[in-house]
Amino acid sequence: MNTSLLTRGPSGGDVFARIIEALRNDGYIILNNVFAIEQLQRLFIDIKATDDRQFHAAGIGREQERHVNDFVRRDRIRWLDRSHAPVVFYLDWAEQLRQRLNRELFLGLFDYECHYAHYSKGAFYKRHVDAFKGLSNRRLSTILYLNPSWQAGDGGELVMYAGEGQTVLETVSPAFGSMALFLSEEFPHEVLPAKRSRYSLTGWFRINNTDSLNLDPPK
Structure with missing residues (x-):
């Protein structure tokens, strides 16, 4: 594995250093051109070729409290791992980033989980947080967008808020190859x-909450 190809984006520079600095200062970063066009096309072709039966309705909550709520979200997802060849290069990149984040920011990240997400026409996900303070093992969220030729009128933007109020921090178009980490x-x-149909590869770096009473992740 050529580590330099994982840490340097197609436009050059140390992508991981940019991510680390932004997380340290702001807690988030929006990036373009993290991956080469050939890599993005490989993921797009794969997600488009995925049989619809391999996607399932995304839920809210976790473990025993997890349930589907169409009022809150209407996307469909397919969980991914290293047995799925088209995403291995991306998981290699995520692993290199995990190690670098732990070394420089001491985040204690244990692993990374991810899925394809498909928002069909009209689908949405209402305001939420990916982890509740002290109650979740998700520490860092990542979204890689896989939508060629996305136009301003196509909707599907990610809207990030500054805390509990209504102040909009960022409005992110899900354009092909753009990436949000927060x-x-x-x-x-x-x-x-x-x-129109909107695709992404969405994931979370997690900490390990295993203790004498709980196994994380649960079997």
Whole structure:
């Protein structure tokens, strides 16, 4: 594995250093050109070729409290791991980032979980946070967008808020190859209704909450 290809984006520079500095100062970063066009096309072709039966309705909550709520979110997802060849390069990149984050920011990240997400026309995800303080093992959220030729009128933007109020921090178009990374507990966000199919590869770096009473992740 050529580590330099994982840490340097197609436009050059140390992408991981930019991510670390932004997380240290702001808690989030919006990036473009993290991956080469050939890599992005590989993921797009794969997600488009995925049989719809392999996607399932996304839920809210975790473990025993997890349930589907169409009022809150209407995306469909497919969980991914290293057995799925088209995403291995991306998981290699995530692993290199995990190690670098732990070394420089001492985040104690244990692993990374991710899925494809498909928002069909009209689908949305209302305002939420990816992790509640002290109650979740998700520490850092990542979203890589896989939407060629996305136009301003196509909707589906990620809206990030500054804390509990209504102040909008960022409005992110899900354009092909753009990527958002943010601390999972810190930033409420929503996905506005998509006006055509919207695809992403969404994931979370997690800490390990295993103790004498609980196994994390649960078997």
